[in-house]
Amino acid sequence: MAKNQQYCIPSHVAIIMDGNGRWAQKRAMPRFVGHRQGLAALKRIVRYASERGIETLTVYAFSTENWQRPQEEVNYLVNLIHETFSKEIGELHREGVRIVLVGDRSTLSSDILRVWDRAERITAENQGMTLNIAFNYGGRTEIVNAVKNIVTKALAGSISIDDINAELISEELYTSHSPDPDLLIRTGGEQRLSNFLLWQSAYTEIYVTTTLWPDFDEKDFDKALDSYSQRERRFGKVPAKELTK
Numbered sequence: 001m002a003k004n005q006q007y008c009i010p011s012h013v014a015i016i017m018d019g020n021g022r023w024a025q026k027r028a029m030p031r032f033v034g035h036r037q038g039l040a041a042l043k044r045i046v047r048y049a050s051e052r053g054i055e056t057l058t059v060y061a062f063s064t065e066n067w068q069r070p071q072e073e074v075n076y077l078v079n080l081i082h083e084t085f086s087k088e089i090g091e092l093h094r095e096g097v098r099i100v101l102v103g104d105r106s107t108l109s110s111d112i113l114r115v116w117d118r119a120e121r122i123t124a125e126n127q128g129m130t131l132n133i134a135f136n137y138g139g140r141t142e143i144v145n146a147v148k149n150i151v152t153k154a155l156a157g158s159i160s161i162d163d164i165n166a167e168l169i170s171e172e173l174y175t176s177h178s179p180d181p182d183l184l185i186r187t188g189g190e191q192r193l194s195n196f197l198l199w200q201s202a203y204t205e206i207y208v209t210t211t212l213w214p215d216f217d218e219k220d221f222d223k224a225l226d227s228y229s230q231r232e233r234r235f236g237k238v239p240a241k242e243l244t245k
């Protein structure tokens with residue numbers, strides 16, 4: 001990096017944690033072993049992101065489409081995510097992390113919701129990193145819900161059609177408490193969004209690595225931050241240096 005170039009840390013990092021199944025397959029092991037290792041990688045990265053001063057970390061843990069996987073895999077994954085979080089809440093709380101579930105609550109069982117409600121309640125006042133867990137998350141469902149809420153308000157007369165703008169839509173999303181992500185990391189090499197943060201990623205910088213999620217470590221996270229720091233975000237405008245010519 002050039003000497004006087006500022007090293008810019010993203011304030012909101014989102015991660016599509018992909019590649020657990022392939023990690024296991026490469027070792028001739030069942031997919032669930034990959035999920036177990038994936039959760040270990042998540043613990044590592046949550047701690048490290050917080051140490052690096054990331055203000056918001058949003059991780060894609062389970063999509064609305066992932067319910068279509070074989071029942072055995074779904075059960076394993078859902079139990080694993082909840083057992084891990086139940087165990088980790090205390091530690092995350094001590095580290096000042098605020099946990100928020102971003103996903104469709106309306107279709108989750110009361111057992112599952114209880115875990116998230118408790119995590120959110122205990123950590124609500126924490127001033128450290130916000131950890132958004134995208135569980136039962138789908139970008140299209142999120143936008144559909146936002147539209148329904150807005151139409152309900154419009155029909156009730158509490159807002160008018162002219163009040164509907166991009167800010168209002170953002171306020172109706174599961175992520176209303178967070179700014180849009182600055183950097184989106186996808187592990188496992190696929191170059192797609194898979195229904196993640198469709199609205200919020202309008203101007204997000206994308207970083208894809210072929211590293212499979214269970215192998216993703218602090219060095220890989222630093223590589224993504226380095227790449228981000230070298231990007232020029234233009235938001236549709238002309239680069240700043242062109243204007244001074």
Ligand code: IPE
Nearest residue numbers: 017018019020021022061062
């Ligand atoms: C990501 O790993 C975990 C979830 C989708 C929940 P995958 O299970 O999708 O792993 P691959 O993509 O099949 O390797």
Ligand code: IPE
Nearest residue numbers: 016017018060061062063194
């Ligand atoms: C995205 O990965 C979902 C999560 C990481 C939770 P998928 O493995 O489900 O995505 P596709 O099927 O490759 O698009």
Ligand code: MG
Nearest residue numbers: 018019020188
């Ligand atoms: Mg996958």
